Amino acid sequence: MMVPGCASLVRLRAAAGPAVLWLASVVTGACIRPPPVIIADRHTVLEQQASVPFDQLQQDLQRAGLSPAPVPLTRGQVEAAGGEAGALPLQPEGPEPDDVQLDRLLVRRCVGEALDGTLVQTPQTCTTPLDPQRVGSLLERTNRNRWQVWHFLQQQRPGTSLQEVRKAWRQVHLEGLVCGAQVQGSDGRWGVRECAR
Amino acid sequence: MRPLLALVFGLPAAAWAQGLSQPERLTAGAADQLLGQLAPDGERLYFVSSRGGLSQIFVQQSRTGASEPLFDDQADATWPRLSPDGTKLLYISRHGDAAGDLCVRDLTAGTRRCLEDRQHADLQAVWMPDASVLLLGRQGLHGDLELRRVHLEPSGLRAEPFLQENLSGPAVSPDGRWLVYVPLQRSERSVGVSFAAEAAEELALVRLGARGPQGPRLRLRMELPGVTGQPAFSLDGRYLYFTQYLNDTNFDGRIDGNDHGVLFRVPFDSRAASPVTSAALAAPEQLTSAGWNCQYPSPSRGRLIATCAAHGSLDIYALPLEGSVPEGWDESKLRDELRSSQDPWERLLLQGRLLRSARGPARAALLLEMIRQHLGLREHASAAFYTRQLGSLGGELSKMAEILLHLIDHRRQERLLDRGQLGERFVARAQERLAALRQRRGGADADVQALAALVESEVLDALGQEGPALAALRAVQPAALRVPLVLHLYGERAREQLRPHHDRQGLLAAYRALATHAALSTADRLAFSRALVRELVRGQGRGEAKAQLEGLRASVDADSDLAFIVETERWLLDLAAGQEERVREGLFELYRAHKDPDRRRALIAATIGHAASLDSDSLMYQFANTWVSGLSRDQAERRYAERLYRQVVMERAYVQWNDARMGDARGNFFGVTLQTDSLEGHIGFIEARLREGQQDVEEQYKRRFADRPEDPVYLFVRAYLMARALPPEPAALDRTAQEALALLRKAASAYSQRVELQHLWGYLAHRRYLVGRDSTAAQEAMAHYLLALDLARDNVRYRAAVLSQLGLLQESIGNFRAALERLEERGKLPFSDPQAHLLHLLALGRCRFHANREAEAAAAAEEALRLIERTPELARYRPLALDRAALYHLAAGAYAQALARYRAVGAHLAGAPGGYRLTHLLGRAAAALGADQGAEALNDLAEAGRLVADPQVTRTLHRSMLGDPQDILSTYQLIIDGLRARAYRGLGQMEQARQALQARRQVLQGRLRRRPLDEDVLELARVEAGLAGLAVARRDLPAAIEHVRAGLRRMDAWMQQTGTPVHELGLALIMAWGDLRLFGSAAGPPEAELERRLTEVYGTLARLRSPRWAEARARLALQLALIRLRAGRIQS
Known part of the structure; x- marks a missing residue:
């Protein structure tokens, strides 16, 4: 230096x-x-x-290329280039409820509804920076709750395997999932839940 | 009314209209900056920074923002503290003692004195009014802490015992009467207090007499949750500032210095027997929002300096001495701010202020609301603290408080469960809790009963007892409840529990009950209405969703908040179907029909949110405009409306700008300047107006600000206009830039935290640096660009501009790797100006080149060429890009591409200075050689030789090549001769190659006689090696050996001068000699010298044993063995 x-x-x-x-x-x-x-x-x-x-050319280019003004980009241009233009100041600040956070993470493909009924982190498809520890903690809580629900449902349906309970639960759950959420298909690939317009 | 009140109380109307004071960032950069102290005159800020790798003490000039190390002890230095008169600085240095020594530096004389004492580890220090120092330290690694008093005497620093007590953070009142500190206790007997200690939750206060502490210790227990630390006195001694760690923000189970800090102060009366009254302890003044993490308060004459953590680094910030809440805000102003604030921590800060004077039911309501917010923020310590205050109000509230404490403790335990820390203990505690809660059953108060049931449900849910948890929840009847906190908890429980069970109907019913509940505020009902609608249409297509909403609308009271939200959402569904105008009319009708500000705000938020997701720009604009236009400037809500308006309308304006609709863009920018105080709006207006070909901008602004020429906006605009029209002549540019900077400094009093101002400041300093190469201008530019980058977090347009310019600045001062990081980040965003894009690509290429990424550098230069090809206005820069591409291809070993580019550059050099042609020819020749075009290379080298011989040419060589002209000449001659030798060799013309090398040798020998440099000695050895190679090629082995020996003599001298035991060239020479003697047809036995050398070198390699020399070692062993065999000295 x-x-x-x-x-x-x-x-x-x-x-x-x-x-x-x-x-x-x-x-x-x-x-x-x-x-x-x-x-x-x-x-x-x-x-x-x-x-x-x-x-001389170098100086001329510097003079022409430097500017005291901001770069006149539109949100569309930034998003088309794969960047984040920033959210509108509409949302209240501070921690969001877990379900709102999850919906957002599902739509941003940072988290996905796995085939086994749990939520998993999907960093390879994630479109936004996030705190892996906080998200991990959120998923741990949510998955723990789901496991408790499945055990409860299994107790209500004696003779049904846990796998069957999870499958049935997941089927209903996906129907109520937010549009655009990331879901794992039966072939193991990650896709996006489309809703009819 | 409000502005009038403001004038009556001496508060300017503008101050009434502004919100909470946000911490103003003073330092910037990726490294940590902490422990700031402002000089008494406010001109300099002293602080610790880790930017150089060590902890060093820096000083920053307030005028320019540029900072530099105050001194360099080549060791960590920390804890800077200015003497009361500002002439000396004490600090803890690790220069002489890794455990730390107290040092005092005279800031005028620059001298330093230290208390060098290996027996003591010095940790913290504070000035006394008589210019002595109280020094906190310990003896030995595990010794207890103690305070010593250090006197600054002419003969040196002298320490004497003062107070034997384990403590931290000592502070002395300005009149020297009181000492405040944080008591510490060892947490382990055998481990020193420096390593394992527990801090008391409160401060200790002791009176100081002539001989030291006297009288009893007073405990200063603030009535706040958490623990207290880092006391500091205001300069006038009237306030005691401190940091409070309110909550376990890192969820490690403890509240300590690793959690977020919040700054507070209490009044202090030094003359009283108890300087802090119980009233003050009961209501400390909160200065910073708990959304920030601020510590180490350092009050100065006019500002409070603090260290705050934001966005991954620590930096120094400044606040008014009274903190974030402006003095003079009365209850009505606090409530106005509270109504519109969206930040939960700011809301708590405002509520805390209101709580100081609230009584009776109002106090209870405020406490309940604060508890609810703290629960939502997971701030369990604060929630518990306010719950205990609620309990002290008696009656049913104390029962409620008891239940809430169970809930808070349960949640705290469950948060630890997330980290896997509790198991059996958690379950056991939960069971005990359930037993206690069940005892609450059967009471009269519905809210208390419901609260107990909800907490029970939550605990059961956590234990996995889903059936009983659901039953407890379903037993709650929301219609019978009156307390908003309980209703909110009910809503939370319903969402957490019913959704996983897919009890959609149950959840909808719960939301509906809350959306229509009379005990909730309008804002809360609207929020639950939105939650109900969201749940109702979740996962459904438009048609189904619409049907659901119609069904709901038919079943609710048409005047209710729920009906309002349903109506709004119903309209917004049609927006997706492309019926924008119809939707707009419908929503406006709805807006006009409802005057309630909460309803209007909810409609606007929903509309703009939907419109943004569908890119419906005109709808966003109309509603943002409607909202801001309907609020007066003194209303707190206006700031939020302005923020939204600014973003929406600026986006609209930039879209029009990009579509070349300058008139429309100008109109929108102008609108932003009218409705908000956006500086970016002014810039947009100016640029659009100028692009329309109008030259009246200056005149327009002069008229607009005729009655207030010192308005900070006008000062900024004037500076901007000067910045965009800087004259090319360096002296005039520098003058104009300085004038513009003077205007900005004045404007900074109002707009220091505006990205526009910091960016413009950086730009002006940057331009000054480019013409004058004044390093302080570069530092100033860097400081302001870094501040701007931090402020541009949510403004991608400025982020792009600052990243570019910061990268270009760093590139121009040679910080290539740092520049590369910025430029690569900038490259992810689009470019709108071709010249800026070209400048970026060339800078990027240069930085990659210097970072050893030559092939990528060439790729950047090629991209620059493609940009030029498709942009006619850039045509004149083609030679520049061609030259860079040629150089980077050459460096990357892509000789054919390099040669092609060099040839293309040649066409642009007719009439160019000789120095330009010379360096071009050399590069082209090197590329030609690499591409096996030896003849072409020789032609270029012949021309280069003629240029080098011309004295006029040397004057035009590269600017930075200063120094002895003879040195420069000889350097180029060496290059030419070296390349010629290679060219001739490649063409098989060995004699000419030899002559070229001999010429090279001659030049080197001449240089050595003038100035003996190691480098030249090594080069001579290389030349001999080259001559040896040529001799071998013409089969003159004796000559080859002579050259090898001459080369080895040079290597001997070089290795001795530089202390280098082994060098590749030396190894190559000795092995070549060995090969020539043993395997060549050179007659005669191997010289004794050869065997001696081989033995020596072999021994060295055997000692060093690096894998790098393994092959050489093997070859040497072979050669030595052969020599000794032939000499009969080894048994075969």
């Missing part, structure tokens, strides 16, 4: 072959003035020996 500070610290001398890196002087509150030791790295040397600076 070139440290702004004392003037005339760094002097470059080109070399034909790979140059040696010396330690740069340290900038202190009171400037020290080392001898005119040459400091170079291979790329800087190459840049100076084998390319044309075109100073």
Whole structure:
């Protein structure tokens, strides 16, 4: 790193072959003035020996390319480029209820309704940055509740296997899932729940 | 009425209209900045930063925002504290002692004195009014802590005992009468208190006499949840500030310094026997929102400095001394803010203020609401604290409080369960809780009964007893309840429990009961109505959803909040069917028909939310406009309406801008400047107006602000206009930029936390740096860009601009890797200006090149060329992009591509300075050599040779190549000769190659005579190696050996000078000699010198034993063995 500070610290001398890196002087509150030791790295040397600076063009481009204004992007342009344009300031701040959080995570494909009836994290399809620990904690709570419900349902239907209970429960659950939620199909692939328009 | 009241109490109307004061960020950057202290004159901020890898003490100039290390002790330094007169700074240094020494630096003289004492580890220190220091430290690793008093004497620092007690965070009142601290206790006998201690929950206070502490310790127990720490006095001694850790925000089961801190203060009367009254302890003043994590309060003359954690790093922030709630806000203002605030922590801050004076039923209602919010935020300690206050009100409220405490404890335990920490104990406690709750059954009060049942249901649910949990929930009759907290808990339970059981009807019935409940506020009923509708239509297509809503509408009271929400949602469903105009009319009709502000707000939120999801721009605009226009500027809600309006309308304006509808865009930007105080709106208006070809912008603003020329908006606009028209001539640019910066500094008094201002500031400093290369300008630019980047979190347009410019700035000062990070992040967002895009690509390429990613650098340069091809206005920059592409291809070893690009550059160099042509020719020759075009390379090198011989040319060589002209000349001569030798060799012209190398040797020898540099010695050895190779090629082995030996002599000198035991070149030379003697037809026995050298080198490699030299070691062993065999010195 070139440290702004004392003037005339760094002097470059080109070399034909790979140059040696010396330690740069340290900038202190009171400037020290080392001898005119040459400091170079291979790329800087190459840049100076084998390319044309075109100073005027460079300056002109800098003048034209720098601006005191923001970049006039629209939300559509940002989203088309795969970025996040930011939400409208409509939602109350602070922690959301678990189910609202889950709906949002399902739609953003960060979490999915797995074939076995539990919720799982799906980082490979996630479209938004998130806190894996918090999401993990949320899923743990929700899945624990689901397991308790399944055991309860199994007790209500003696002779039914837990697997059958989970399957039946999941079928009903998916019907009430938020539109656009990520769901695992019977082939194991992740898809999105479409709702009729 | 309100503005009049504001004037009566001396509060400007503008201050009445503004909201809570947010912490103002003073430092920025990815590293941590903490422990800030402002100098008495406010001109400098001292703080600790980890940006250099160590903890160092930095000083930041308030005027420019630029910061630099105050000193460099080459060791960690921390705990900076300014003396009362501001002339000295004490700190803890690890320079002389890794455990820490107290040091004091004279800020004027720059001198330093330290209390160097290996027996003590110094930890914290504080100034006394007489300029002595109280120093907290310990003796030995596991010793107890103690306070010593350190006197600054001419002969040095002298310490004497002061107080033997385990404590932390000592603070002394400005008059020296009192010492406040946090008492500590060892938590383990055998482990020192520095490593295992428990802090008391309260502060201790002791009077100080002439000889030290005297009298009893007073306990300052704040009536707040959690624990207290980090006391600090205001400069006038009238207030004691402190950090309160209110809740277990990291859910590790403890409340301590690892949790979020909230700043408070209490009045302090130094002359009283009990300086903090019980009234003050009962109602400390909350200064920061618990949504922030702020600690280490440091009151200065006019501001409170604190360290706050936000977005992954610590930084220094400033607040008014009275904190976030402006002085003079009365109850009506607090309630107005509360009604419109959407931030739960801000709501709690406001409610806490109201609670100080609330009595009777109002107090109970406020407490219940605060408890509900804390439960929702999972702030269990605070929820319990306010629940106990509720219980103290007596009657049914104390029963309710008892039940709530069970709920809070259950939830706290369950939160720990998430981390797998509790099992059997959790179950046992839950069973005990159930038993206690069942004893509450049969009481008269419906709310108490319902609360007990709900808590019971929640506990049973957690235990997996689903049947009894459901039964307990279903036993609750919401119609009989009156307390909003209980109703909310009922709604929560219904959602948590009924949905997993797919009891949709049960859930809908629960929501319906709440959506129409008279005991709830309008806002709450509307929220439950929305929840009901959401649940009703969940997972259904439009047609089914509409049918459901029709069915619901028919069954509810037409005047109810529920009916209002159903009606709204019914209209919004049609929006998806493309009936925008009809929907707009319907919703406006609904809006006009209902005057209730909560209903209107709910309609607007729902409409804009739907419209945003369907990109219905005009609907968003109309309703955002309607909302903001219907609120006066002194209403708290207006700020939220303005925020929404600004975002919606700015988006609309930018869409029009991108469609080249400048007039429409201008109109919308102008609208934003009228309705809000958005600076970006002004920028948009100015740019749109100028794009329309109008030159009257300056005049327009002059007229608009004729009666208030010092208005911060006008100052900003003037600075902006100057910034966008900076003159090209460097001195004039610098002057203009400085004038613009002066205007911005004035505007910063109102807008320091605006991204527009910080970005503009950074831009001006950046432009100054580019013309003058003044490093302080670069620092100033960096500081403001970093602040702008933090402020641009929710503004993608500014984020894009700042990332670009920060990356370009770092690239221009040579911080290539840091620049690369910014530029790559910027590259993920679109570009709207071709020149900015081209500048970005070239900078990106350069940074990748310097980061050893040569092939990727070439790819960036090629992308730049493609951009130029499709953008005629960029045509003039083609040579620049071609040259960069050539260089990066060369560096990446793609010689054919490099040569093609170099050839293309050549066409643009007619009439160019000689220095340009020289470096171009050298690059082209190197590429030609790599692409086996030796003849072409030689032509270029011949031309280069002629240029080097021309003294005029050396004057135009690369700007940064300063120094001895003879050195520069000889360097280029060396390059030319070296490349010539390679070219001739490649063409099989060995004699010419030899001559070129000999010429090279001559130049090097000349340089050595002038200035002996190791590098040149090594180069000479290389030349000899090259000559040896040529001699071998012409089969002159004795000559080859002579060159090898000459090379080895050079290597000997180099290795001795540099202290390098082994070098590849030396190994290659010695092995070549061995090969020549043993396997070549060079006559004669191996020289004794050869065997000696082989033995020496072999021994060195055997000692070093690096895998890198394994092959060489094997070869040397073979050669040595052969030599000794031939000499008969090994038994065969």
